[in-house]
Amino acid sequence: MIEQGPNTASTTDVPRRNWAGNVRYAARAFHRPTSTDELRRLVAGSTRLRAVGSGHSFNRFGDTDGDLVSLAGLPTAVEVDRERGQVTVSGAMRYGDLARQLHTQGYALANLASLPHISVAGAVATATHGSGQTHGNLASAAAGLELVTADGDLLRVDRDTDRFAGMVVGLGALGLVTRVTLDVVPAFELRQYVRLDLGREALDEALGSAYSVSVFTDWRTPRLREVWRKQAADQPPPSADWLGTTAAVQPRHPVLGMSPENCTPQLGEPGPWHERLPHFKLGFTPSSGDELQSEYHVPRTAAADALAALDDVAHLIAPVLLVCELRTVAADELWLSPNHRRDSFVVHFTWIDDTAAVLPVVAAVEERLAPFAPRPHWGKVFVTDPAELAARYPHYADFSTLLTDLDPKAKFHTDQLNRYFPR
Numbered sequence: 001m002i003e004q005g006p007n008t009a010s011t012t013d014v015p016r017r018n019w020a021g022n023v024r025y026a027a028r029a030f031h032r033p034t035s036t037d038e039l040r041r042l043v044a045g046s047t048r049l050r051a052v053g054s055g056h057s058f059n060r061f062g063d064t065d066g067d068l069v070s071l072a073g074l075p076t077a078v079e080v081d082r083e084r085g086q087v088t089v090s091g092a093m094r095y096g097d098l099a100r101q102l103h104t105q106g107y108a109l110a111n112l113a114s115l116p117h118i119s120v121a122g123a124v125a126t127a128t129h130g131s132g133q134t135h136g137n138l139a140s141a142a143a144g145l146e147l148v149t150a151d152g153d154l155l156r157v158d159r160d161t162d163r164f165a166g167m168v169v170g171l172g173a174l175g176l177v178t179r180v181t182l183d184v185v186p187a188f189e190l191r192q193y194v195r196l197d198l199g200r201e202a203l204d205e206a207l208g209s210a211y212s213v214s215v216f217t218d219w220r221t222p223r224l225r226e227v228w229r230k231q232a233a234d235q236p237p238p239s240a241d242w243l244g245t246t247a248a249v250q251p252r253h254p255v256l257g258m259s260p261e262n263c264t265p266q267l268g269e270p271g272p273w274h275e276r277l278p279h280f281k282l283g284f285t286p287s288s289g290d291e292l293q294s295e296y297h298v299p300r301t302a303a304a305d306a307l308a309a310l311d312d313v314a315h316l317i318a319p320v321l322l323v324c325e326l327r328t329v330a331a332d333e334l335w336l337s338p339n340h341r342r343d344s345f346v347v348h349f350t351w352i353d354d355t356a357a358v359l360p361v362v363a364a365v366e367e368r369l370a371p372f373a374p375r376p377h378w379g380k381v382f383v384t385d386p387a388e389l390a391a392r393y394p395h396y397a398d399f400s401t402l403l404t405d406l407d408p409k410a411k412f413h414t415d416q417l418n419r420y421f422p423r
């Protein structure tokens with residue numbers, strides 16, 4: 001176990017707004033407890049409260065008018081269980097910090113998101129994901145949780161616990177997650193190659209061609225601008241004419257005009273998993289920094305039809321878009337996972353930072369994708385009708401029951417949560 005000791009920084013370190021700046025938290029008080037006991041007393045004594053992670057989500061699911069609590073002041077720990085192939089970490093830990101420590105012990109996580117800056121508990125709560133058709137989202141690696149529930153009790157659950165599949169993607173509404181146990185795999189190396197100008201007819205093959213593949217496009221032409229292939233270090237590099245693309249000869253940033261210095265090494269240079277799976281480096285600003293995001297999971301088999309449906313609104317998308325990313329995620333069993341029992345094709349939009357201009361386009365995108373029962377990313381901007389969303393999740397009603405059972409007084413409820421899970 002690596003103990004890093006308590007962090008005594010003050011409540012001024014608790015973010016007052018989210019990373020993107022489109023949500024200013026409405027909390028009446030901000031807290032940063034330095035022990036689990038202090039956290040438990042705080043929860044027991046509050047009538048309305050929420051955890052905040054690293055603040056990288058784009059909506060108000062976590063925006064309480066009561067007490068907002070950062071768990072980043074709790075003592076941190078990385079505890080590897082070699083026999084079980086698992087690591088237990090503090091919920092507030094950033095994936096980038098966890099990854100470095102895991103790697104030095106010879107372990108890896110099977111996948112990572114595009115940025116290493118996000119907290120483990122915040123990412124798991126919203127089913128954050130990377131890409132790769134045989135890899136589940138980051139929540140699917142969760143083998144156990146420790147959480148402070150509404151009455152201030154400490155609850156430990158694992159895969160053998162009744163309704164565990166409902167608790168993992170908990171939207172922050174079941175309790176404050178102090179520790180998460182994650183499955184690990186032996187550390188591995190990857191190489192990242194960027195290929196340019198992919199035809200849509202080759203998209204499916206490209207997405208399945210390597211460990212993790214992301215395709216970037218801008219909806220200005222039907223062609224797909226870039227393919228980021230994160231492949232096993234011992235897999236041969238793509239051939240010169242791979243799927244009709246050409247090789248990028250300089251490092252790239254997904255958003256045109258931004259510095260590739262912020263991005264993980266490309267051009268086939270081998271390196272550890274945690275320095276290739278994310279697109280962005282830990283010490284640098286991820287993405288554009290001045291943006292909104294939306295993302296929709298549809299069945300993997302619907303990829304071509306979903307893109308064709310969006311062609312009708314490409315003229316609306318392009319003017320408010322910084323970049324669009326296409327990824328894959330394997331199916332899982334978690335109740336509120338957008339990948340619940342569905343191998344998924346995922347369409348992500350990085351929008352300009354203009355909510356008024358973006359929301360009508362989000363509505364148009366959702367309307368075009370509706371035939372494919374899209375499940376929006378829980379941490380991003382969406383306008384889906386609650387009844388329609390409920391119909392896309394077989395366990396939606398079960399999750400509502402779980403909410404009531406674990407939080408009978410709706411302490412963790414927020415206005416946006418209440419819109420989707422009314423009490």
Ligand SMILES: Cc1cc2nc3c(=O)[nH]c(=O)nc-3n(C[C@H](O)[C@H](O)[C@H](O)COP(=O)(O)OP(=O)(O)OC[C@H]3O[C@@H](n4cnc5c(N)ncnc54)[C@H](O)[C@@H]3O)c2cc1C
Nearest residue numbers: 051053054055056057062114119121122128129172177379
């Ligand atoms: C630049 C950028 C790139 C991104 N790339 C990806 C990507 O590649 N893939 C992807 O899927 N998503 C991506 N996201 C979205 C991001 O991963 C999610 O929004 C995720 O929730 C962020 O984690 P966080 O710690 O910042 O959570 P926060 O925004 O702080 O919180 C999110 C939710 O989790 C809850 N929560 C946080 N901590 C706890 C806790 N300890 N206990 C209980 N509940 C808690 C909060 O109450 C809230 O409801 C990206 C976001 C940005 C800004």
